[in-house]
Amino acid sequence: MPWARRMTVETKRWLNEDEFVDALAMCQIIPGPNIVNFSVALGARFQGLPGAVAAVTGLLAAPMFIVVCMSIVLEQVADNPRVIDALHGMAAVAAALVIAMSVKVTLPLVRRRDWLGMALACAAFVAVALLQLPMVPSLLVLAPIAIGLERWRR
Amino acid sequence: MTGADQLVDLAIVFAKAGLVAVGGVITVLPEIKRQVVDVHHWMDGPSFAGLFALAQASPGPNMLVVTLVGWRVAGLAGATVASISLIMPPATLAYLMASLWRRFRGALWLRDIQAGLTSVTVGLIAAAALLLAEGSASTLGAATMVVVSSAVLVWTKLNPLWLLGAGAALGALGVI
Numbered sequence: 001m002p003w004a005r006r007m008t009v010e011t012k013r014w015l016n017e018d019e020f021v022d023a024l025a026m027c028q029i030i031p032g033p034n035i036v037n038f039s040v041a042l043g044a045r046f047q048g049l050p051g052a053v054a055a056v057t058g059l060l061a062a063p064m065f066i067v068v069c070m071s072i073v074l075e076q077v078a079d080n081p082r083v084i085d086a087l088h089g090m091a092a093v094a095a096a097l098v099i100a101m102s103v104k105v106t107l108p109l110v111r112r113r114d115w116l117g118m119a120l121a122c123a124a125f126v127a128v129a130l131l132q133l134p135m136v137p138s139l140l141v142l143a144p145i146a147i148g149l150e151r152w153r154r
Numbered sequence: 155m156t157g158a159d160q161l162v163d164l165a166i167v168f169a170k171a172g173l174v175a176v177g178g179v180i181t182v183l184p185e186i187k188r189q190v191v192d193v194h195h196w197m198d199g200p201s202f203a204g205l206f207a208l209a210q211a212s213p214g215p216n217m218l219v220v221t222l223v224g225w226r227v228a229g230l231a232g233a234t235v236a237s238i239s240l241i242m243p244p245a246t247l248a249y250l251m252a253s254l255w256r257r258f259r260g261a262l263w264l265r266d267i268q269a270g271l272t273s274v275t276v277g278l279i280a281a282a283a284l285l286l287a288e289g290s291a292s293t294l295g296a297a298t299m300v301v302v303s304s305a306v307l308v309w310t311k312l313n314p315l316w317l318l319g320a321g322a323a324l325g326a327l328g329v330i
């Protein structure tokens with residue numbers, strides 16, 4: 001996303017700084033990968049449906065190709081116990097990546113002493129991680145409550 | 155099960171995931187794992203964790219794990235169906251909202267939605283983190299690696315690829 005900002009705002013000048021922030025806000029309230037949504041919205045704005053399709057294809061084609069190639073290479077050597085152990089080692093770091101992300105998104109709530117935000121985050125965590133409730137109904141209940149409480153607080 | 159049935163299942167699982175992936179694919183990771191491992195038995199937990207690690211090591215967005223699951227289940231058709239199904243619901247919304255962009259500028263209700271969803275997202279990311287930690291910290295070495303890597307990632311700006319490489323090397327050497 002920082003790279004997307006540099007390209008669209010600074011290098012290509014497709015958007016100014018404010019437009020970028022607006023677009024990002026829009027993408028964050030839509031589910032799904034933010035960068036994909038951003039590409040769709042940007043492509044659509046300039047060239048309609050073909051623009052949106054072109055933007056997403058450009059964004060994803062190369063990474064998908066690369067990741068599938070890596071997977072194919074790995075499948076060739078998947079019987080080797082060394083390879084399986086190496087993947088376990090990588091999985092530990094992949095878990096750490098998400099833990100670090102979790103810490104980084106939680107800290108702003110704590111620093112702002114946003115008690116409501118922390119309570120809502122705890123509710124989501126308890127529902128999905130501890131009670132292991134299915135995600136779709138949990139979200140359908142929690143999201144409207146969260147948005148309603150934010151509105152009430154304002 | 156025939157190939158076509160599998161593709162339909164992939165499409166349903168990932169279209170649903172795309173619809174509720176507030177704040178990105180990481181938030182639906184527990185649900186995706188539940189569907190892939192427990193409901194459809196497409197692979198076991200460690201295999202899923204391996205695919206996730208591979209996706210994290212690749213350049214590109216987090217959603218690549220979905221491409222890989224599709225690939226592993228049903229080859230090229232699976233990878234294509236899984237990826238497109240995940241993207242379609244949110245991309246359609248983004249497409250429809252693109253034309254309304256400017257009208258929403260500074261709208262207060264937009265800020266309410268953003269704030270509410272951000273808090274919920276924070277909790278969901280924590281849930282995904284716990285799930286992955288439980289899955290990968292199966293030995294003392296692995297648990298140590300999870301803790302040390304997390305600390306490094308939070309407190310330094312080290313490129314995660316170095317850590318992923320170190321994890322792979324230590325794993326191959328049997329340390330983890």
